[in-house]
Amino acid sequence: MQDLTLVIPAKHESESLPIFLNELSSLNCKKLIVLEETDLKTINSIKHFKDIIIVYQKKMGYGGALLEGISQTKTNFFCIINADGSMNPKYLNEMMQIINNKNLDFLFASRYEKPGGGSDDDNFVTSIGNFIFTKIGNIFFSLKITDILFTYVMGKTKSFNNLDLTCIDFALCVEFPIKAARKNYIIGTIPSFERVRIGGKKKVNAFKDGLLILIKMFKMFFFR
Numbered sequence: 001m002q003d004l005t006l007v008i009p010a011k012h013e014s015e016s017l018p019i020f021l022n023e024l025s026s027l028n029c030k031k032l033i034v035l036e037e038t039d040l041k042t043i044n045s046i047k048h049f050k051d052i053i054i055v056y057q058k059k060m061g062y063g064g065a066l067l068e069g070i071s072q073t074k075t076n077f078f079c080i081i082n083a084d085g086s087m088n089p090k091y092l093n094e095m096m097q098i099i100n101n102k103n104l105d106f107l108f109a110s111r112y113e114k115p116g117g118g119s120d121d122d123n124f125v126t127s128i129g130n131f132i133f134t135k136i137g138n139i140f141f142s143l144k145i146t147d148i149l150f151t152y153v154m155g156k157t158k159s160f161n162n163l164d165l166t167c168i169d170f171a172l173c174v175e176f177p178i179k180a181a182r183k184n185y186i187i188g189t190i191p192s193f194e195r196v197r198i199g200g201k202k203k204v205n206a207f208k209d210g211l212l213i214l215i216k217m218f219k220m221f222f223f224r
């Protein structure tokens, strides 16, 4: 785990992030939090943590946060894990082992694989949306993943930085696996159970962000 950096995007997560960082405290890996410099409430909520790296994002958005965080990662492996605590870190050890044993570029956690997958955070709209977007990915882009929008992903830092990703919004969730498949990177999946967020508010708008994601998939299919 020493060669792993957890890349944690955080926006207005003062309720969740300190609790989540406590949960991560026993893990022997780097923890890099990406947030906006103006998000003082979140920054103050974690200022007593010593073993963390804070990156202030220059570009706005969830995608911008991940691109900057991973480009500044110094370890050979990274893992995207959200600040709200919904992605359970108990899978990290096993994810690292699978990546090493199978020499994967990327390992995507999936809420829709059994045994073990599931979600306490999904509602009717998000589960239908996830199903439809995952199917579009499977049919139109031949993606061999079962949960395109979760974006709890571990992988090789070099492989990620070679993808030339450009989305600074939530559409990065689909640009990432599509470009990874187009570059013939070796991809695996693992079942994972999603928890409810610890506190605070959701940043994703199912309809607005869903539309952005759909437009991105449309453009990537017709214009590559």
Ligand SMILES: Nc1nc2c(ncn2[C@@H]2O[C@H](COP(=O)(O)OP(=O)(O)OP(=O)(O)O)[C@@H](O)[C@H]2O)c(=O)[nH]1
Residues within 6 Å of the ligand: 008, 009, 010, 011, 012, 013, 034, 035, 036, 057, 060, 061, 062, 065, 081, 082, 083, 084, 086, 121, 197, 201, 202, 203, 204
């Ligand atoms: N740095 C940064 N982080 C962001 C931004 N937008 C969202 N995030 C973080 O990205 C993660 C995913 O956002 P969430 O609000 O949890 O989205 P969600 O999982 O669909 O929503 P919930 O169901 O409420 O958990 C969280 O850790 C957010 O704090 C952003 O613009 N910048």
Ligand SMILES: [Mg+2]
Residues within 6 Å of the ligand: 082, 084, 086, 197
């Ligand atoms: Mg969340």
